[in-house]
Amino acid sequence: MINMQSKQRPIPLNQYLANVSALSYGCMGLGGDWDQNPVAPENIIQAHQVIETALQAGINLFDHADIYTLGKAEKAFGQVLTERPELREKMYIQSKCGIRFEDDAGPKRYDFSKQWVSASVDNILTRLNTEYIDTLILHRPDPLMELDEIADTLLQVKNSGKVRHFGVSNMHHHQMAYLQSALDAPLVANQIEISLAKLDWLEEGIMAGNPEGRDINFTAGKLEYCRQHNVQIQAWGSLAQGLFTGRDVTGESKAVQATCRLVSKLAEQYNVPTEAIVLAWLMRHPVRVQPVIGTTSLERIKACVQAEQVQLTREEWYQLYESARGHELP
Numbered sequence: 424m425i426n427m428q429s430k431q432r433p434i435p436l437n438q439y440l441a442n443v444s445a446l447s448y449g450c451m452g453l454g455g456d457w458d459q460n461p462v463a464p465e466n467i468i469q470a471h472q473v474i475e476t477a478l479q480a481g482i483n484l485f486d487h488a489d490i491y492t493l494g495k496a497e498k499a500f501g502q503v504l505t506e507r508p509e510l511r512e513k514m515y516i517q518s519k520c521g522i523r524f525e526d527d528a529g530p531k532r533y534d535f536s537k538q539w540v541s542a543s544v545d546n547i548l549t550r551l552n553t554e555y556i557d558t559l560i561l562h563r564p565d566p567l568m569e570l571d572e573i574a575d576t577l578l579q580v581k582n583s584g585k586v587r588h589f590g591v592s593n594m595h596h597h598q599m600a601y602l603q604s605a606l607d608a609p610l611v612a613n614q615i616e617i618s619l620a621k622l623d624w625l626e627e628g629i630m631a632g633n634p635e636g637r638d639i640n641f642t643a644g645k646l647e648y649c650r651q652h653n654v655q656i657q658a659w660g661s662l663a664q665g666l667f668t669g670r671d672v673t674g675e676s677k678a679v680q681a682t683c684r685l686v687s688k689l690a691e692q693y694n695v696p697t698e699a700i701v702l703a704w705l706m707r708h709p710v711r712v713q714p715v716i717g718t719t720s721l722e723r724i725k726a727c728v729q730a731e732q733v734q735l736t737r738e739e740w741y742q743l744y745e746s747a748r749g750h751e752l753p
């Protein structure tokens with residue numbers, strides 16, 4: 424007899440994923456400019472305010488990378504933890520490594536060598552002033568990655584207690600499966616750029632077999648792989664840098680301008696800020712997208728979390744999709 428019950432595994436199975444908030448706060452805007460100047464006192468004040476606002480609003484996952492403002496984002500954040508150590512246990516922290524900027528040794532490059540990743544983890548912990556990070560994310564795929572070497576490195580940083588979980592960013596699922604094949608610990612996240620302004624994650628499925636879809640730049644099966652393996656899809660650029668939520672759109676396409684109007688209309692209807700609609704649209708997808716919000720505005724942080732109150736109807740979701748893509752679905 425056929426079992427008609429859904430065989431879909433509930434997400435998230437992983438206890439860590441069950442405890443992190445629906446939204447993540449992206450720390451790329453902290454620490455000041457991308458230069459070698461020291462972190463300024465106003466950057467520390469800003470980090471205090473942002474962290475406090477995010478935690479108060481219910482966001483407990485903070486997203487870093489070793490390169491953000493050349494390490495100053497982590498330093499400013501670490502200074503907050505130095506001044507308020509009690510905050511550490513209220514939050515989950517993830518950081519990324521693997522991108523190296525041009526230097527005397529070579530051009531901009533990616534580096535998953537044992538030496539670079541191990542040193543990066545130590546430097547991340549020092550800057551953040553924490554004994555461990557919850558998740559280490561490999562920032563961008565390194566074509567020269569040696570599977571056994573990276574697996575051994577990740578095992579070591581886990582066994583030493585410096586890192587609890589692992590994730591990836593900007594990878595397709597073949598790369599994830601390859602990496603996972605050598606790891607004992609499950610990959611818990613893949614952070615990719617998806618939003619109302621970056622639609623290829625949906626277009627890939629919709630346009631399967633359609634010649635018009637030949638220029639789509641999203642690997643088929645990535646969403647399904649993440650769903651099946653309980654990998655959290657994290658959306659960077661989820662606010663589309665304000666494109667639909669108040670930025671000046673004079674000179675933008677008709678589709679963008681129409682989508683701004685539709686977002687505003689839905690925001691009024693649901694009695695929430697426009698940011699909440701843009702994020703609720705991402706979160707409505709069954710893969711359960713976790714938006715990483717990069718705003719440094721305290722008001723916008725509070726606006727973003729209101730996305731959790733909005734459950735868009737199928738019709739509203741498709742209206743937004745059609746409006747953002749600029750024409751009817753095939």
Ligand SMILES: NC(=O)c1ccc[n+]([C@@H]2O[C@H](COP(=O)([O-])OP(=O)(O)OC[C@H]3O[C@@H](n4cnc5c(N)ncnc54)[C@H](OP(=O)(O)O)[C@@H]3O)[C@@H](O)[C@H]2O)c1
Pocket residue numbers: 448449450451452486487562592593614615658659660661662663664665666668669670671715716717718719720723
């Ligand atoms: N894995 C990766 O490769 C990768 C790449 C990039 C970023 N990230 C992560 O993702 C996070 C978010 O990415 P993101 O910052 O590119 O995207 P985002 O969250 O879509 O955009 C945030 C940026 O848009 C601005 N913005 C938002 N609403 C606005 C409005 N109405 N008017 C004017 N400006 C507005 C913000 O300025 P205000 O601060 O003034 O609000 C901020 O500069 C980053 O912090 C980082 O943690 C990851």
